[in-house]
Amino acid sequence: MPEMAGLDEGGPLFAQVAERLAGEIAAGGLAEGERVPSTNELAAFYRINPATAAKGINVLADEGLLEKHRGIGMFVATGARATLLARRRAEFTERYVQPLLTEATRLGIDPDELIALIRESSSERGGVAV
């Protein structure tokens, strides 16, 4: 398996490309109004078929997160970051909290203990004390 810059064979590659780009927009690495890499740039970076890369870009364009400026390329749409952050927030419970609870239950860690563990880790990381 060649190195595909973080993509893997688990699921469609175009969806993974879309997910990566969305992640970068949400993290602020790609600012609103900034040009996103072209299909060919993405294809070369991830070592994937250009048509696959184009499909990934189109997923975000269809959701209104990217907009096409004719002849220049694709740009991050205004409001894209806010949309993505809201979406991630909504998914947070399902993606992170639920699995955490499942594993905690398996190990016999009760909710109070779990909260204490989260506080501990958070202060170790220099995070906000809760």
Added chain:
Amino acid sequence: MTPAISVTGLTRRYYDEVALDDVSLTVGAGTITGLLGRNGAGKTTLLRILAGQEFPSSGSVRVFGAAPAENEDVLRRLVLVREDQVYPDFKVCHALRAASFCYPNWDAGLASSLLKDYGVRPGKAIKGLSRGQRSALGITIGLAARAEVTLFDEPYAGLDAVARQVFYDRLLADFAAFPRTVLLSTHLIDEAAALFENVVVIDRGRVALDATADGLRGMATTVSGPVLAVDSFTAGRPVWERRGLGSQASVVMVGQVSGEDRERARSLGLDLTPLSLQQLVVRASARSAGSDSLTERTWV
């Protein structure tokens, strides 16, 4: 999309042996298609017929809408790089010169930069090249020809993993700059999987699978965990294979996995692992032995 290649009911017999059996497929212009299958499945025969180097026993083969055999108009727009390519008693530079006369889009700059990447000196006699260097020469000619239809038949005998990656990277880069129709036969599926927009699997002379690569990824999933949980999760769903070990089971389940499925798998303590393209192709080849049930019908 206009098909660059269209094959209908193609059969090729050698005496009592059937190399290709009623093969029908189309290859869209401007796509990279993986031609996959086991050794002896019929991939080379198909490519040779497409390149006009062999004749069908029956059926129709069209490249740019015309039969390729002895058709100069088609053959000038097509290149076939074979695994066991034989060259006359030439130097490398002579082979490139000859290729530049054959292919109207020949790019001499690309050819010399590829040879440099592969460390092959133009002044060297082809006889004196190693197996890998001969493959590198074939790859160089195949890419620098920039032929509208580019056929690679296992082009990398003797090339190590690094040299193969050079091929994949240069193929993608040149394809992006000069789109063309590429058909690449390989058994190194895992390595080449990300290059393909479409895959065609040939098994015992028949088309076992013809689909988009990304459509196949995630179309089957291995469900593993405690036997009871696995059975309850996969009940009533199409299943390919079931294996057990003590209280643990592993089942390959066909079909997309929804968010709801994931949630349920998690609460049951099950692991879900999508099958890779390579695993799917292996299964398609294995299954077509008894039936041809694993065609598009099953997938869509």
